[in-house]
Amino acid sequence: MRGRSRNWRTWFARVVRPHRRWSTERDLAHAIYGTVVGAAAMATASAHSTLGGVVVTVLVTVAVYWVAERYAEALAVAIRGPxxxxxxxxxxxxxWPTVEAAYTPLVVLVVFVLGTGQLRTGVLLALGVSTAMLSVLGHVAARRAGAALPTAIACAVGSAALGVSVMLLKTFLH
Structure with missing residues (x-):
């Protein structure tokens, strides 16, 4: 049983609390961006797709956004100097946290849907997880940037508002 407990903690640390690996405010900003993009792709894809379609849509969408952003950044640095x-x-x-941040809600979605067969409820649960992640990421980013607790709480609420906006988007799409 002790081995299972350790495995659970390892999984939790890798999947649910990846912000510990993201060492800078910039990493956390990328993670917030990736979470919002992934959640929005999930909300829109779930209107007319299967579980596989939603997963592929989210992964491809987040990857395209990451590639586009990295390409633009690479162009900007390639032009200057030696x-x-x-x-x-x-x-x-x-x-890369832009892509990593999309994994946790997808894992929640896949596990829930495979266990229950309820895509619509699974998407809502995954969007709820995205919203919670956004809140935590906003708070952690603010604290790492040196913000006082009230400011960090405001950042957490602001980040969570992005998740709520995506949930409202899903509600209006369906």
């Missing part, structure tokens, strides 16, 4: 290759490679690696 050692371009190193700067371009660093620019491409940055922003």
């Amino acid at each position: 050692r371009r290759r190193g700067r371009v490679l660093r620019a491409i690696r940055q922003g």
Whole structure:
């Protein structure tokens, strides 16, 4: 039983609390962006798709946004001065939290739907997880940037409002 407990904590740390790996405010900003993009893709895809369709739509959408952003950043750093290759490679690696942040709500969606067969409820649950993640990410980003607690709470509420907006989008789409 002790091994199971350790496995659960490892999984939780990797999937549910990835913000510990994201060391900078910029990483957290990318994660907020990825969470919103993934949630919006999930909300819109769920209107006319299956579980597989929703998962593919979210993964492709987030990947396209990440590639577009990284491409633009790589162009910006490639134009300036020497050692371009190193700067371009660093620019491409940055922003990966945009993609990573989409995983947790997708895992929740897939596990729930495979267990219950209820896509609509699973999407709502996953969007709720996205909203909670946004709140935590906003709070952590503000605190890491040196914000006082009241400001960090306001950032958490503001980030959660993005998730609520996506949930409202889903409600109006269906």
